[in-house]
Structure formats: structure tokens, C-alpha cells
Amino acid sequence: MTIQWFPGHMAKARRQVTEKLKLIDIVFELVDARIPMSSRNPMIDEIVSSKPRIVLLNKADKADEATTKKWLNYFKDKDIAAIAIDAQNGTGLKQITSLSKELLKEKFDKMAAKGIKPRAIRALIIGIPNVGKSTLINRLAKRNITKTGDRPGVTTAQQWVKVGKELELLDTPGILWPKFEDEMVGFKLATTGAIKDTILNLQEITVFALNFLKEHYPKRLLERYGLEELPEDIVELFDEIAKKRGCVMSGGYIDYDKTSELVLREIRADKLGRLSFETPTEYQEI
Numbered sequence: 498m499t500i501q502w503f504p505g506h507m508a509k510a511r512r513q514v515t516e517k518l519k520l521i522d523i524v525f526e527l528v529d530a531r532i533p534m535s536s537r538n539p540m541i542d543e544i545v546s547s548k549p550r551i552v553l554l555n556k557a558d559k560a561d562e563a564t565t566k567k568w569l570n571y572f573k574d575k576d577i578a579a580i581a582i583d584a585q586n587g588t589g590l591k592q593i594t595s596l597s598k599e600l601l602k603e604k605f606d607k608m609a610a611k612g613i614k615p616r617a618i619r620a621l622i623i624g625i626p627n628v629g630k631s632t633l634i635n636r637l638a639k640r641n642i643t644k645t646g647d648r649p650g651v652t653t654a655q656q657w658v659k660v661g662k663e664l665e666l667l668d669t670p671g672i673l674w675p676k677f678e679d680e681m682v683g684f685k686l687a688t689t690g691a692i693k694d695t696i697l698n699l700q701e702i703t704v705f706a707l708n709f710l711k712e713h714y715p716k717r718l719l720e721r722y723g724l725e726e727l728p729e730d731i732v733e734l735f736d737e738i739a740k741k742r743g744c745v746m747s748g749g750y751i752d753y754d755k756t757s758e759l760v761l762r763e764i765r766a767d768k769l770g771r772l773s774f775e776t777p778t779e780y781q782e783i
């Protein structure tokens with residue numbers, strides 16, 4: 498699902514998240530491990546500043562392991578709690594509860610000291626579309642989705658999903674918009690499948706992806722497309738891939754759209770292996 502974001506939609510999304518924040522102790526911010534910065538909402542720090550947060554680098558199964566390690570170190574250096582997970586297969590999910598308990602220990606100790614009955618930690622999953630929010634909620638909820646009913650003082654009914662005894666999630670995630678200002682961010686979102694190809698020019702997305710792969714993963718390109726060497730010129734690379742894969746029209750013309758679709762489909766299906774499209778070095782100063 499790709500939502501077309503307009504200022505009105507952004508304001509509404511923000512309002513909905515702000516309402517949900519009142520109900521919870523901690524935010525789980527879901528990002529794509531392949532593009533942890535480009536898949537964040539640009540205003541996230543401001544929007545959730547009132548709550549502790551854990552950054553969940555999701556789809557880690559699709560990302561370059563070495564780069565994910567660098568990202569985890571990057572967040573650690575900034576004192577931001579972060580975990581790499583694969584919501585689809587359930588990898589890394591156990592750490593979510595233990596880390597939440599650690600981050601909220603002081604708050605819950607204070608509540609206990611005041612004589613407040615112990616309760617489960619309440620959390621909200623938040624992120625841009627397609628980052629894996631529903632997958633994570635379903636995975637954490639397993640089969641025993643328990644509706645614990647409305648909370649007092651809440652006008653709209655919010656359902657809670659139990660995750661073991663110690664954690665409860667709001668069953669509807671907070672959806673925020675991705676960054677739009679930077680064209681490179683758009684290309685990264687499109688390459689990883691976070692936004693529809695039709696939002697940007699298909700061939701331009703592929704030029705970005707091929708240039709990136711040429712620079713960072715040249716061997717994977719050579720192997721995947723059976724090439725002897727990588728041509729300097731990106732159009733020549735396009736042409737060679739097209740010829741290898743039969744994306745040539747009558748008269749010998751290259752079908753660039755077909756080639757683009759093929760390359761992007763293969764990248765997204767991990768046919769070129771696990772890939773990350775940004776590294777912390779680009780963001781060290783931010």
C-alpha cells in the first residue's frame with residue numbers, strides 16, 4: 498500500500514500518533530535495515546520526544562549483515578536503543594521485551610514505590626508504510642491475540658495485543674510519512690520497494706540502483722548478469738544486462754522499461770544477495 502501524502506494527511510497522521518502516545522510507555526520505531534535513515538519519518542524525533550524509543554531495524558534478513566552491524570554501532574554511539582530484527586521470521590524479537598524493561602525500569606520502579614499494581618509495558622509500533630508494522634504486530638501477537646478492552650479515558654476504542662505477560666501493543670500501528678525532500682531518499686525508498694515505482698521514473702530508479710551496485714557491490718552485478726567486466730557508462734551496463742536477459746525489441750532496440758523492471762524485481766527478491774543502500778558514514782555528522 499502506498500499512501501499519497503498531502504499536508505492534510507500528514508497533519509492527520511501526526512495527530513493520530515500523538516493521541517496514541519498518550520496511551521503507551523514506549524515507542525518501537527520500525528525502519529528498513531537496508532536504509533535506516535531514508536526509511537524514517539523526518540519529524541520522528543520531535544513527534545515522539547515525550548516517550549522512550551527503540552529503533553527496530555526490520556527486514557535485516559534482506560540487508561548486508563556487515564552494514565547492519567555498523568548501523569547498530571552508530572545508534573549505540575548516539576545512545577539510541579536499536580535492535581536488528583526480521584519480523585517475518587521472528588528473528589531478534591525476544592530482545593524487544595527485555596530492552597523495553599531495561600529502558601522503563603526506573604518508571605516502573607517508581608510506580609511500584611507508589612504502590613501502583615504492576616502491569617504490562619504498553620507499546621506503540623510506528624513507521625512509514627511497508628516497513629513491516631503489521632507483520633511485526635502479527636508475529637509478536639502469535640495466535641493468542643487477546644483483546645484487553647478499552648482503556649479509561651479513551652474515546653476511540655483501542656485494542657491491545659498481548660505479547661507474553663510483560664508487553665502489550667496497540668493493535669493499530671502509527672503510520673507516518675517518509676522523507677520527500679531529497680531525491681536520493683526517493684530512489685532508495687523505490688529501490689527497496691517502500692514506495693511504488695510509478696511515483697518516480699522507473700528508469701531513473703534503476704540508474705540509481707545500478708550505479709549504487711556498481712560502486713558498492715560490483716562482483717554481485719558481474720555474477721548475476723554473467724558479465725566479464727562492468728562498463729564505465731551506465732547506459733552500456735543497462736544494454737548489456739538487457740542483452741543477457743532478452744530485453745531487446747525487434748530492430749535491436751533495448752527495452753529499458755522491461756530491463757528496469759527486471760533489475761528492480763531481482764534486487765527486491767534478494768537475487769543479488771543481501772544489500773544495504775546506505776551506510777552510517779554518510780550520516781556521521783547528523
Ligand code: GDP
Pocket residue numbers: 555556557558559582583584585586624625626627628629630631632633
Ligand atoms: P506495513 O505497511 O508497515 O504494515 O508493512 P507490512 O507488514 O504490510 O509489510 C510490508 C511487506 O514487507 C510485506 O510483504 C511483508 O511480508 C514484508 N516484510 C515485513 N517484515 C519483513 C522482514 O522482516 N523481512 C522480510 N524479508 N520481509 C518483511
